[in-house]
Amino acid sequence: MSRIHDHLTHFGGLPVADLRPPGSTETSAVPGEPAHDGYAEEGKENQYGIAPGEYPAEAVAWRLRYRHWEDDPELEELYDYFLESVDTTKVTALVIGAWTEDMSDPNPLHARLAADADRFPALRHLFLGDIVSEESEISWIDMGALTPLLAAFPLLEELSARGGTEPEPNEGEGEGGEDEDGDTARALVPFRHEHLRSLAFESGGLPAHIVRAVGRSDLPALERLDIMMGVDEYGGDTTVDDLTEILAGTRLPSLRHLGLLNSEQQDEIAAAVAGAAVTARLESLDLSMGTLSDEGAEALLAGQPLGHLKTLKVDHHFLSEPMADRIKAALQPAGVDVVLSDPEVRRDWGGDGRYVAVAE
Secondary structure: OOOOOOOOOEEOOEEEEEEOOOOOOOEOOOOOOOOOOOOOOOOOOOEOOEOOOOOOHHHOEEEEOOOOOOOOOOHHHHHHHHHHHOOHHHOOEEEEOOOOOOOOOOOHHHHHHHHOHHHOOOOOEEEEOOOOOOOOOHHHOEOOOOHHHHHHOOOOOEEEEEOOEOOOOOOOOOOOOEOOOOOEOOOOOOOEOOOOOEEEEEOOEOOHHHHHHHHOOEOOOOOEEEEEEEOHHHOOOOOHHHHHHHHHOOOOOOOOEEEEEEEOOHHHHHHHHHOOHHHHHOOEEEOOOOOOEHHHHHHHHHOOOOOOOOEEEEOOOEOOHHHHHHHHHHHHHHOOEEEEOOOOOOOOOOOOOOOOOOOO
């Protein structure tokens, strides 16, 4: 997964490069370097992105975004320029950033990309919402309708989406339809995709129907799944029951990495993972960013053996030092790389003082 506090520097195995708007007086930046957004090292203040033709179309992951603090064209205008000036038939990785100053409005490029899929026959990696807090809080970002994009790009291998709020469909559009629970699943409904290998949701409040839709989707090639669930206050209403079909793994025969992240119910999730069928074939398990305490860790250790894992990661947690030592003592002798951060400090407001890494 990306670091949500910084813009991507690499994606799809390539350095990320912003498309410099037409008419810009800025000079080229080096692909893969952090985007400075107005704050740069001395001598780099006027560097931004690359122009069409500076690098082969397939050599970078192209990022399209709107900088509202600059005299940039609107994102759709930049997208038109991209289609006109870059050989998109060779583009393998595409990153979509901010599209307006108010990210609660739907991203117009979702529909445009789906309609223009034939212009991107080589596209294998797609990131939606490379937006940092200086541009918008994550809870304000409209994740948009994902199902049409997945249908339009049947050869896509990696999809990452950041945000959480639901789009309001236009009158007469049943973009998401309803899932079998009757939810108006505007962002995602169960789907089948033969080639998708990596799927990630980055959210401070991911609606439960998205999690259920993933579990009910047939994804025979999927190897990596990361889900940041977030908090109920911002729409993250996922419960352990919503994870049932993911944890069964029936429709995810190739899954080797599972990240169930950023949840207020991290203890309950750890207990469910301890007895889940999918756990036995994982190589990597990530329970970071949430409220994991000794209770959840105890349940994890009491469940099925985890010595087959290559990596267990828990970054941002509320484990005591003795429990952290127990986890290491139980798993490291079997060769598991146990990645534990220092514990978080409990806060003095509300409940027991635990909190997730990313909410608003």
